[in-house]
Amino acid sequence: MEGLFETQRGAPLTIGGWPDVGAGEIRYGIEIPKGLSLLAKHDINAEVMGLNDVPPRDRPNVYIVRTAFQIMVGFGTALIGIAAWYWASRRWRRLDNRLLLLALVASGFMGFIALEAGWFVTEVGRQPWVIYGVMRTEDAVTPVPGTANVLYGFSLLYVVLAATLVWLLLRLRHRGPEQAHEHHSGSESNVSH
């Protein structure tokens, strides 16, 4: 997840950069000494197992997992930052800041992206196991041929449905507020029933 290759005591936490799997290192990252040992084991001198001690056939895709993890943690941290920024601005009555408003709008998307990135971390990070340590994904997959086409087909179907939905929502937005209100009162009386 953090892209540590060598098993070591007092392992550093590397932020950013790009893993070079061939050389077994992270290039251009910012290292926080002993950070990983502290995070993973709550002890700055604890030993953390590196990827090199996992047999190659049991390793997940380092590029995807590490990048997704960085995105998840990065966006999560940024969200905390934006929240703090908002409360500080509110406290000192500086809310009419265009940058802050843009950040607040962006935070809606960032939450979703962080969530999806988290799924990439767990699902790709679990590979090659479908049930960790019990069953490998290659043993769990259906023997039915042509599953790739099914994936393409369903992806296409979802693209069509999503495009239709977006088109429909845009159309609904252009309807007058009068109609929107009428519709709203209709559903409201349904609830009170």
Next chain:
Amino acid sequence: MFPIEEMLAGVGVLAVIAYALLAGADFGAGVWDLLARGPRKDLQRQAIAEAIGPIWEANHVWMIFLIVILFSGFPPAFAALSIALFVPFHLILVGIMLRGASFVFRAHGAAAAGFRAAWGPVFGSASVFTPVLLGMCLGAVSSGSIRVSNGVVLADYWSAWTAPISWLIGALALIQAAYLAAVYLCLETAGELREDFRRRALVSSLVVIVIATVAFPVLIAEAPHLWRSLLQPHVVPVILVGMVLGAASPWALWHRRFRLARLAAAGEVSAIIVGWALAQRPYIIYPDVTVSNSAASRGMILFTLWTLPFAAALLVPSLWFLFSVFKGQNPAAAEPPAGLTGRPMGEATFTVTRTDRGS
């Protein structure tokens, strides 16, 4: 006392019945949407949309329930089914997705004529092919075309579920669904609209009789084991009850006793499914996968059974509430609702009717 795995399988059969009675009618309503014709074409479609609008999503809870029972209680059967019936299961999934999506798209995009014209037939045709495929899968597990040997599934991905017997059961499922829907719709409409659905129900009951008559010789020739099981002394009475109710329902409809017709129709479908399940017993997939040889560990079965009261405590009141709000004391049954006064179906009429019902 039944073995516990048989109890769980019995719960699975109850889920099949609930799905057939509720989602079956949902599919059937889609069939009548596709076949809507005559001077009250748009009113028919509107009545159908109003009848299934609030509940179509909830009805699929029974299929999910059945899948969970198979998955956790009978994993080898689940694995064999998802391999052998890979093609129809995915087509069913597409059908259910397209049905739901097109139903919602159509309701909210009503003003755009081209949009409605494009998605309307999608809703109708998905409502036709999905129940046919479900019936075909049911045929496949009974006919013996899926073999499992040492955990390896031996089945042709196409011919396993496309034998004549599967087609017949698929056709029966479709017409039964259409019949159920028409009978239910009689209770949700009034006046000439009700007569429309009454006529449709009576016609489809005749089609059921024709298909069932064709089905018997095919069943004897193609699946003699199933035919013999159906003739067992503890199965015959159940099937007979189903047939008597199957005759009583159109009779009641003929005499315009709609509530009785609905009760008999639901009873008929339930009895036929119970009869099929008794004949199928102890097999989940004839002839290799049985309830006992595919059952999960005793602890798992017990756990699943014990979760049922909790699931029921959550589900039953919610469903009761859903149906009592949208189906109980339906003002539409006594007189035509304000929306059904002849205006073409559209967003505005929708709103009027819904507001009306709320007050």
